[in-house]
Amino acid sequence: MKIRSDILRVYQALHTWTGICAGILLFIGFFGGALTMFKQPLERWASAPSAPLAALAPQQMDRVVAQVLAQHPAARQEFTLHVQRNEANPAPVTWSAGEGGRELQLDAMRWQATLGADGALQAQELRPSLFGEMVDMLHRTGGIPGHLGDEYLGVYVMGVAGVLYFLALVSGVVLLLPTLVKDFFALRQGRNRKRFWLDAHNVIGIASLPFHIVISLTVIVFAFHDQFYDGLQQMVYGERKMWVRPAGAPGPGDVSQLMPASALLQRVQQEAPGFAVTELLYMDVEGKRPLVRAGVAHDAYAVRGAQSGYVLLDPYSGQVLNTSMLPTKSDTWSSIVAPFFSLHFGSYGGDWMRWVYFVFGLAGAFLFYSGNLLWVEKRRKNQLRGQDALPPQPRRTLLLAAATVGVCLGSVAGVAGALLAAKWLHAGAANLNATLMAAYYSVFLACVAWAFWRGAARAGAELLALCALLGLAIPLTSLLALGFPALGMWAHGSLGAVAVDLAALVLALLLAWGARLAHRRARSGPGDSVWSAAAASGAAARAAVAPAPPVAAGAPGVAPAPTGAAAAGDGQA
Structure with missing residues (x-):
């Protein structure tokens, strides 16, 4: 493929400067993103061992929910019933003692509860390890501290870096098109180390191009999602609510009238056959819009969340309110949006796909590191002319x-x-x-x-x-x-x-x-x-020679000053 040299120069400048401006931040984002594929094992490694809590039968789930709500009013704002138990969720019920939100709360405390052998509630307060959340925060913000409104300042900076990142991807593809067939997968070793680094940079960039395009676009969406959603609210949804509680439904406000958790589980399993129900997140059960968000997982589907899709239910009537985030019953808009979330989070294909994303994340970090190295070497080549x-x-x-x-x-x-x-x-x-x-x-x-x-x-x-x-x-x-x-x-x-x-x-x-x-x-x-x-x-030697006073030619013990091209080379800034 033939492209005019003046066009290539424009794209080379675009690729160089967008990559330089965003590369260092994106290195942190990709390295942190690779580690977030295994947040739970990392937090397990960093957390002291705790006594495992016994699993509960469905009827016991009903009792533990009722007793938590009766004895701990703070849980009525939000609590989670963990249906699937693993090392990251050792307790049947957990809730936070403090404010929520997107900010990483280093002093946050969490309660966990289960039923004892006598059927009485056993609850304890602890400070959970937030190592995985800290790595995720570095991934989203590049480690930039400070806030802008309700969001980290670094999130918006990474959004801008995502725009530059996309431009660097497009311009890099244009640059490689003329030699794509000849140079693809070429790793030429020899005395010219710059050629080897350039080949490695190109191979990784082209081989993982679809992955990088998805990541760059979703980074922009995640950084500015509040602004995008506010615009969609006005232009698409207007005053229409996402869900409306059925007329005559019991509650809200009287938590004793909540539908049993076992019955809600049955409703979710009927709505999502073949999916595993992972958790029931109860939100604002005493408020005007009480809600249960049921997490459902299936390795064969691209889901909306980091690990699961969702079904929204009314906690009092058990009515299914929304299935747009359930892969098998999503609407057109959700079918378009969900793959972007899933492709960014790697929430499909099981553990082997997480390892693929882990490798891609580290390879992406290398891409930005090698890009800066190549720019520095390019400057040296230009100076030698x-x-x-x-x-x-x-x-x-x-x-x-x-x-x-x-x-x-x-x-x-x-x-x-x-x-x-x-x-x-x-x-x-x-x-x-x-x-x-x-x-x-x-x-x-x-x-x-x-x-x-x-x-x-x-x-x-x-x-x-x-x-x-x-x-x-x-x-x-x-x-x-x-x-x-x-x-x-x-x-x-x-x-x-x-x-x-x-x-x-x-x-x-x-x-x-x-x-x-x-x-x-x-x-x-x-x-x-x-x-x-x-x-x-x-450089130190040249600095020592530069200020020496002029001496007469032939003075004993003094070498003659450099002349011609050598002198010009020593005087370069």
């Missing part, structure tokens, strides 16, 4: 390289450090969730400062080695917990927790390999490259 001597790199290139290394690797090290802090600092932390957040930002900011102080070449190898050591410390911590119980730590034997250790070990080995390559590059790479440690030494 017409030069007989190696020109020094401009300050803006040095700063971008240091920011790329510090922010990207700092986020990796910060997450690993926070995960380790969950066990090592568990005994001495009054609020472990606040400690985890402090651990992340302390490690992250320290890595950024280190990168700017040491320079990209030295810091790249050093921070990669740090990330490898922190990753290796994760399975070693579990081994220490098994071998030395007196340390006060724990090691879960569940498949999910063991998978966290194994995945951390594999990533640690890959990071150690990357640290070795970066160290070799810094030691023996081209002297004018940002990624070469010799470049910094050369």
Whole structure:
């Protein structure tokens, strides 16, 4: 395919600058997004073991709901009946003691309840681990603190990054079209390391292009969903309500008239045959619009939520109010919207698809990291044109390289450090969730400062080695917990927790390999490259030579000043 060179130059500039502007933030988003595929195993690894609570029969579910509402009025605002029990939901009923909302509440407390052997309610208050929620917050905000209205400021910034990201994708495809057939899946190794990185960047970008297009579009929708939904409310729905309670229905307000939970389960199973009911979320049962949102899961369908679809019911009459978020009975609009949610969350295909998304997420992070590396090397190539001597790199290139290394690797090290802090600092932390957040930002900011102080070449190898050591410390911590119980730590034997250790070990080995390559590059790479440690030494030497006063030619002990192209090269900014 032939494309005019002037058009290619325009798209190259668009691809370069949109990628540079958004790449560092998107690295954090993709790395965090990859980890959110396994939020529950991560939180299980980071959480101290608790005594399992026995499962309840359907009739016992009715009694536990009635007793929770009678003895704990705070639960009437919102509580969850967990029908499917797993390590992330060990208790039959849970509710929060505090305000809800989108903000991560580090001091939030949660109640959990079950029935004892004598049929009496047993409830306890605890502070749940929010490690998975913290990683999800980093994924959504890029780690940018602050609020704008009811939403994180970082969410809107990531929305803008999503727009730039989409432009970078389109322009990158246009750039690769002329050589797509010849260069696709080509990984050319040799003395030209830039060619290898470019080939790897192109292969990953094209092979995962549909995934990236979906992610970029859904990031924009999720960032500005309030604005989009407000517009749809006015233009599409008007004053029409999503659901209307049937006339003459009992309640609301008298929670003793709630339909038994077992009967609601039967209604949901009739409405969604073949689906597994995961939970019943009761909302505002004493308010004007009481609602039960039933979660239903099926690996063969693309669902609206992160893990399940939904059926909405009236908790008093049991009437099904809305099935638009149930895959088999959704309306036209929901059938269009639901796949975007499902494709973003990876909520289809079961655990093997989560592993696919995990790999795609890490590959996407590499895509942005390598894109910045390629831009830096492109600047070096442009500077070499017409030069007989190696020109020094401009300050803006040095700063971008240091920011790329510090922010990207700092986020990796910060997450690993926070995960380790969950066990090592568990005994001495009054609020472990606040400690985890402090651990992340302390490690992250320290890595950024280190990168700017040491320079990209030295810091790249050093921070990669740090990330490898922190990753290796994760399975070693579990081994220490098994071998030395007196340390006060724990090691879960569940498949999910063991998978966290194994995945951390594999990533640690890959990071150690990357640290070795970066160290070799810094030691023996081209002297004018940002990624070469010799470049910094050369810059210092030039700075020492530049202010020397002029001397007469032939003065003893003084070398003649450089002339011609060499002098011009030394004077480059």
